[in-house]
Amino acid sequence: MKEIKSETERKGLSFVHIIVNFMSDFAALYWEQAEASPQVHFVYDVAAARVLFVNAAYETVLGGHREAVNAELPALLDRLHPDDRAYLVQYWQVLVRGQVTDEVEVRFLRPGQPEQTFCLTPYCSVNGAGSVLICGALRDISAAKSYQRNADAFNARKNAALEILSHDLGGSFAMVQQITDYLVMEVAVTADSQAAQLLQVLATTSRNSLKLIRDLVAIEFLSGTSAALQLERVEVGAVLREPLAQLQLGQGVLGFHFQYSLPPEPVYAQLDVNKFNQVLTNLVSNAFKFTPDGGQVTVQVEASSGCVRFHVHDDGVGIPAALQPHLFERFTPARRPGLRGEPTTGLGLSLCKTIVDWHRGTLTVVSAEGEGSTFTVEIPQVG
Known part of the structure; x- marks a missing residue:
């Protein structure tokens, strides 16, 4: 029995020695790697x-x-x-x-x-x-942050360009389509004449081009929201100034009135900058859809008691009270074509709300018919 106990103790001590030696070697390896690390x-x-x-x-x-x-x-x-x-x-x-x-x-x-x-x-x-x-x-990560800032600036310019493409070029094709439809009804031409064939080609081309432009803008928004969320602590005014300035420039090219204001002091929040810019761009785009020519759209960013609020206000036609409870539903029955015939998928506001939810925030609306609308995003502020 003594021999068995002695053998057991010997094996136990050997195991302890193995563990001690392993931990010692592991610690030495860690310090060597730490010393050589950049x-x-x-x-x-x-x-x-x-x-x-x-x-x-x-x-x-x-x-x-x-x-x-x-x-x-x-x-x-x-x-x-x-x-x-x-x-x-x-x-x-x-x-x-x-x-x-x-x-x-x-x-x-x-x-x-x-x-x-x-x-x-x-x-x-x-x-x-x-x-x-x-x-x-x-x-x-200085180089990576610089790269990210450049990428965000590029995305801001891209979004502004898409807005111009959607509204300006899309509006031109819509007008060509309307004129072509009018000529088909008003101009007397035989069905087999070259003029009738050319009018048909013009109508088809303008209709397909308009659909292509609008599909391109919709696909860009939908694909951007599907990417993984990348939150980082950012100064809100610094990261939104460029996108809002690009929106202002783009809407000015289209002849619309757009203004924005940012907090006078630094305000910080956890944002996925690219996705959050998409939310603002989509809300501004929707505002212009339902604002007549000569109307005004304003974005106001403000800090208040632990949160940051983003107000997107327009003085357009407003939203009927019966539709408001359904605005943020996927494929919402509240979807309406814009004042200039812009179509809607019923997905835009639902996706905006999803992105805002990912930021632990809220998206709400206050509106009345004939008095415009105000969409408000509220997210937590960080130190």
Whole structure:
């Protein structure tokens, strides 16, 4: 029995040694990888308020000296973007309680140079002595953010161009179709004459071209809403200024009156910028559909008690009370052709509401016949 017990203990100790050796090798491998990583890896002791470890990337990415990282930490924190500080304080308070695992974006200012944007991937741990350690990696995403801003600006110009294409060129083909139909009814030509054949070709071409343009705009909107949601904390005025300016330019080309206003101070929200721009573009487009020539459409963005509101107001024909409860239904029975014959699929407002719901927001409408409509989007504001 003693021999069996001794053998069991020996095997148990061997297993423990294997585990200890494995963990030791794993830790050594991790530190080697962290040291060689182009990202900034760090370990911070919350109670001691000291950085216990930072890798060599700290020097190349943030321009510091790793042996002096604790002395340099106050100056580094002073470089945080002023608009991010309150938000990061709240994030840090939750992080040290071990309740946050989500990544967060951090912006640093550099004198005379573009700001740097980092993605912080944090992890909260408690060591054997009971100290809370914050481990993490800072990944420089400045280039990706610049690319995203350019892509969003391109999408804003594309949406404005599609609006011009839909309204201006589409309106021209609609007029050609109407004139052709009039000539067919009013001009006496024999059925087998060349003029009759040409009128038929003109009617078919204008009708097909008009359908093609409207289908193109509808497909673009529908395909954009099907992509995965990519939320990020953004300054609302900064990301909407370009799309709204493009809409203003485009509607001005069409001879319509469009104005917008943005908050005077920075306001932040979690947005998928491209999808949210599609919501605003679609609401503005709908407003012009039901606003007579010479009417006015206005977009007003405002911050209020923890939320951001976007009002799209028109002084058009308004919406009958009986239709309003069904506006946001898919293939809604409330769909109506526009004042200039623009068709509708009954999907636009339903998709807008879906996107707003994805942003944890609400989409509502206030309208009366003959008095215009106001659609309001409300989403949470973040620090």
